[in-house]
Amino acid sequence: MTMNNNELADILIIDDDTAVVMALNKALKKIGRIRFATEAKQAFLMIEENYPDLILLDVELPDIRGLEVCSMLKNNPETEHIPVLFITSHTEMGFEEKVFDVGAADYIGKPLQPRVVAARVQTHLDYHHAISLLEKLAQTDSMTNLFNRRTFDEQLVTELKRARREQEPLTVVLVDIDQFKKYNDHFGHIEGDDCIKRIAGVLNDCAKRPLDLAARYGGEEFALLLPNTDVDGAKAVLDELRHTVEALAIQHAPDATYDVVTISVGYSILNLDEVNPDDWAIVKEADDALYQSKQQGRNRITRYEAPSGD
Numbered sequence: 163m164t165m166n167n168n169e170l171a172d173i174l175i176i177d178d179d180t181a182v183v184m185a186l187n188k189a190l191k192k193i194g195r196i197r198f199a200t201e202a203k204q205a206f207l208m209i210e211e212n213y214p215d216l217i218l219l220d221v222e223l224p225d226i227r228g229l230e231v232c233s234m235l236k237n238n239p240e241t242e243h244i245p246v247l248f249i250t251s252h253t254e255m256g257f258e259e260k261v262f263d264v265g266a267a268d269y270i271g272k273p274l275q276p277r278v279v280a281a282r283v284q285t286h287l288d289y290h291h292a293i294s295l296l297e298k299l300a301q302t303d304s305m306t307n308l309f310n311r312r313t314f315d316e317q318l319v320t321e322l323k324r325a326r327r328e329q330e331p332l333t334v335v336l337v338d339i340d341q342f343k344k345y346n347d348h349f350g351h352i353e354g355d356d357c358i359k360r361i362a363g364v365l366n367d368c369a370k371r372p373l374d375l376a377a378r379y380g381g382e383e384f385a386l387l388l389p390n391t392d393v394d395g396a397k398a399v400l401d402e403l404r405h406t407v408e409a410l411a412i413q414h415a416p417d418a419t420y421d422v423v424t425i426s427v428g429y430s431i432l433n434l435d436e437v438n439p440d441d442w443a444i445v446k447e448a449d450d451a452l453y454q455s456k457q458q459g460r461n462r463i464t465r466y467e468a469p470s471g472d
């Protein structure tokens with residue numbers, strides 16, 4: 163999410179006409195923090211520095227045409243969601259269509275009327291904010307605030323492609339709370355939910371790097387996606403995870419194997435030499451490794467080893 167209701171929106175004006183920039187600044191200063199660029203190349207640097215919540219774009223720029231700038235923004239997954247509003251004095255037939263064809267959210271005609279500009283910008287900011295909120299809700303598990311399984315599955319596909327393209331290691335991890343049925347049976351479901359939330363918090367803290375992803379995979383099962391992480395990196399993250407959960411010292415049910423709540427972990431590292439890669443095999447492998455951790459006594463970490471001859 164890029165903004166919340168209490169924050170001023172970040173609005174980028176791309177226009178080489180200082181009179182227009184000043185007029186827009188005056189019209190919008192109450193609803194946004196205004197930055198401006200006088201040419202497209204400068205604007206792209208500013209966008210990369212901090213993604214704005216909304217862009218006001220002149221059709222005629224000195225270096226790259228406004229329509230082309232909008233197309234470039236809409237063809238980049240990082241910027242496609244930013245609403246772009248054109249500022250234009252073009253009134254010829256077909257111009258409106260061109261603006262929407264390149265993905266603009268709206269256009270504002272010159273001469274500028276400050277209250278109309280402010281109202282249109284506010285409408286698009288509200289709309290953009292509502293969409294971002296819905297997207298976040300659709301990606302999140304409401305009980306733990308971790309990502310949900312659907313987001314994990316989608317991100318896994320993206321990261322598998324990236325790992326193969328860049329020839330970088332990728333680690334996929336499954337984590338399961340040990341003997342959680344006994345915990346629930348002894349302490350009840352509400353305490354059980356609380357335990358799941360605390361362990362989710364540890365997972366979230368362990369997924370430290372920007373591309374790491376921690377998800378709730380099922381009831382008391384979690385998944386971690388660790389891009390660009392080899393066996394040493396995976397061991398370091400997972401040892402810390404297992405230790406930290408143990409150190410929470412959450413008292414387990416009297417008939418459980420360990421006094422405190424523990425986790426079992428299974429992981430697999432992508433085999434970059436595979437000839438016919440199967441996208442989902444890595445999850446199955448992590449699950450096989452998790453099963454071994456359970457079989458060997460729980461509270462441990464197992465790496466998937468391909469059967470010899472594979």
Ligand SMILES: Nc1nc2c(ncn2[C@@H]2O[C@H](COP(=O)(O)OP(=O)(O)OP(=O)(O)O)[C@@H](O)[C@H]2O)c(=O)[nH]1
Pocket residue numbers: 338339340341342343344346350351352353354355358380381382456460
């Ligand atoms: N409180 C609570 N319990 C849940 C939730 N989701 C799953 N569970 C419980 O988690 C337990 C999982 O039990 P099992 O799959 O039998 O496994 P286990 O007892 O953890 O045993 P092992 O996995 O073999 O260590 C079940 O009792 C589920 O009801 C949840 O959201 N909240």
